[in-house]
Amino acid sequence: MSEVAAVRVKNLVKDFRGPFRGKKVHAVRDVSLKIAPGEVYGLIGPNGSGKSTTMKAVLGLVAPTSGSCAIFGKNSTKVDSRGEVGFLPENPYFYKHLTAAETVRFYGRLCGMRGRVLRDRIEEMLELVGLQEARDRRLKGFSKGMLQRIGLAQALVQDPRLVVLDEPTAGVDPKGSREIRDLILTLKERGITVFLCSHLLEQVQEICDRVGIIHGGVLVNEGRLDDLISLEDKTELILENASSVLMEQIRELVEVTHGVNLVSEGQARTTLESLFLRETQGASSQEGRRQRSGKSRKRIIR
């Protein structure tokens, strides 16, 4: 690749030492990954597998025990690597005494923004994350999801080329979480690199180009999402208003064809996420209508 990688992690090892020379915790063991500019990269793995630690190392918040991290070719331990990156930490927390608008302003100013540009940007950001109504309220009373949103606004304020999101949808309601998903897709369209980790696998599946699976501090699998999840020898067939006669015919056809097995057959289902959305959003949206008309769907996997 001639282009310089947005994120490059090279043989990253991070050990945490317990207090009073206690036992070492190996948070990350030899992780290497490379994220190309414009890519959406998802890191997934169980709790305590080292996702947040990897991200903190990329941002220079923890120093690698060995190995190195770089953002757009600049070493993460140096301050200037942070000019073009926005970070949303897990369970973000900000100064309680500031209002939403003041918070975004503070972070904008830290990035060297000022004047008109900054004022416009604050409004733009608050609108983007849907917090205009709360712009003059102090963060003290904010709910978890609202804090997450202000965290996103803060991360994006200087229009960074790379956004690092540690569980961006944790604590956000399904509607908000869908909005964040759409936001990430918008970022992707604008060519912004996104490095995220999440436990919502459906979402990761929807938005990521590439995925890394980390377990016990080791990157156990990594690759293009399409390659990782497609089951090459299986085909899914979804029929609308299929009669039982047709179903019988299909079954017979499958039976007589050599080397084909019917793996499963049943009523097609909507996901819990879209069900929740349908119930909480009212029947007006297209999505809802589409889902309801699919009542008599049948699903066959061969």
Add this chain to the structure above:
Amino acid sequence: MSSPSSFFSPRRVLIIAQSTVTQLVRMKIFYFLAPVALLFLGLQFFDAIWFEGPEALMPEQELRMHKNICLGTMMLFTSLFAIVSTALLIPGDIEDRTLYTILCKPVPRLDYLAGKLLGVIVVLFIAMLVMDVLLVTTLHFRTEEKLLQTTEYMVKIGYPEREIAAGRAEIAAHGPTILLQFGVLSHFLKACVIAAVALLISTFSTSTLFTIATSVMIWIIGSFQSIARDGLFNDASFGEAPSWADKIVGTLISLVFPDFQLFEAISDAAARAEDVLYSDVGQLLGLSVVYVGIYVVLSWFVFSDKEF
């Protein structure tokens, strides 16, 4: 967008200082000025009973007492305030993880520390200014009152003109003079130094309580250091020059604990209305800058390797 400089930037320090001031103001810390104001005003009416009778204090003594109480209160409040606010700020940011979001913007850690300390110092300055205005106002009225009473008394007894003028001058010297301001300045500078000490401790301590306790200890040792050192070494080597070992230990102590001897000397002189050399005030300023500088740099060393 202007490209943010990757090393120390005064503008960024100011931004962080400003946010610290906002934070402290919104924490309603200025409310502690209310009892101080009440105390200063209350002192105004304190003398009435004392003045008459054989036990009456001399007017200068009374003014001195007023100054002593006020300056002492100012010193106590600013120093404690410096310790507590500094000890709350940085561990608070770490516990809240607010620090993550600040440090992953292009903000060098030195800028963050300097900004926090500057914010505390600005608030200290405002508080000191308010208390100083109160002190000067109450002392002014008090001095006028004493001048009036004394002149009346002296005229009644029939003192010559010259002696009345001398008596008045002596009382006026205990009023709100520039000398008094040096005393206030020394307390302010002391509070700044102790804030820097608390900053250093809060960079490696893991709890607010530890930071406060240790800073208070250093503050006390620093205040009595000269006495402690004299007691430790001069007594032992009675009449002899202190041995080189004593000297080394003494120097080490004065490195770890800031020596507030000069601060105390100047504020004492101010309260007693004795002359203070301008060169001493200059030395005091220099010493404070050096102390604050050393503690900030040490904090930076500790803080730059810190992980969160």
